């Protein structure tokens with residue numbers, strides 16, 4: 001019997017306005033206005049942007065705020081393009097708890113002729129419900145999209161609650177959960193590099209790979225976000241979401257099609273095969289001086305550093321530890337994944353007392369400038385047949401040109417309804433399931449000096465070898 005392919009679904013419609021809740025907030029100032037500027041410059045925006053904020057600003061003040069943000073975040077912003085972005089931008093001010101705010105938003109959307117807006121919640125999660133109820137009361141959720149910034153809950157239970165709330169008002173295909181790491185081209189490159197290079201796939205498994213290390217290090221501390229960070233900590237802030245997504249990209253099987261769900265299905269399989277973290281697989285640290293930060297408790301045990309070992313019980317990865325660490329106030333900023341292959345056997349031509357050659361490393365450098373470095377062995381100059389590690393390195397910026405920023409790509413995707421680079425609810429739940437035991441039963445927190453690589457106790461997590469610090 002011949003199966004005919006399923007008829008292709010009609011392409012999703014383009015949103016006809018972007019409504020930005022949290023328009024006067026930190027994220028908007030640091031990342032979102034620059035993303036909108038670049039989108040407009042590249043012809044990917046072209047729809048009205050309505051800012052909503054609890055502020056008494058008028059339009060002129062809102063425009064001045066956008067201009068200031070662009071001056072700080074876009075090098076060489078062109079005045080003509082700034083003007084074009086401002087001509088698209090308007091502000092609706094008002095409290096989220098006030099019904100009049102949503103009535104004013106409806107009026108503004110009617111004035112703009114917008115019928116299928118995308119609502120972007122760049123606001124603290126404790127006001128999500130108030131905002132969604134407000135939109136719903138005005139009949140604004142029908143046919144609209146909702147874009148939600150992380151965190152998606154602060155535990156498995158609260159993630160389920162949030163999902164319940166979203167699904168009451170929006171269809172799953174209209175919900176876009178932002179994990180901005182999924183929008184980073186350097187992170188997406190993990191998939192391309194793995195699956196477009198035949199030389200890697202045969203060795204990408206437990207037979208050749210000894211361990212995988214993922215490091216997200218930030219030089220900055222909590223920078224005035226102490227009060228927020230106290231309720232979060234590194235495990236919730238970046239491991240449950242960003243870094244587990246990176247692990248999934250490193251560990252997943254190739255998706256069966258380019259469709260969003262095919263990609264997301266493979267990631268979920270990795271999470272399902274991953275063992276839940278117990279406290280013994282987690283080392284927590286806190287940088288010295290964190291307790292003196294504004295908004296931080298004098299006896300806080302919140303971790304600003306975490307190192308964990310994840311185990312994936314799959315045919316491909318059984319027995320291969322995936323070490324993940326993330327920290328604030330570290331020696332430098334970097335996002336890297338290092339795949340360490342097994343040590344080769346002692347070289348036939350080396351003396352028995354000589355150490356075996358170093359294992360090969362494949363290092364994905366995912367912060368700016370991004371690239372890949374492969375550490376291989378080559379003959380050391382001299383009479384002996386000795387091996388010495390050398391790096392084969394490529395800088396993608398130099399070789400391939402400039403990358404687009406994560407938020408620019410993600411907002412562009414959300415307004416055309418492309419869900420590939422967004423987190424799906426089952427993955428969100430699966431990742432909470434993995435980290436929840438370590439959250440419920442936290443291990444002790446060890447101090448570490450600012451500007452270091454974290455507490456020495458993290459070294460004990462590694463069964464063998466050492467941490468590969470970013471280059």
Ligand code: BG6
Pocket residue numbers: 218237238335
């Ligand atoms: C955010 C975290 O999600 O990611 C921050 O809440 C962190 O604490 C930030 O600083 C890091 O993002 P990036 O893109 O600079 O690696």
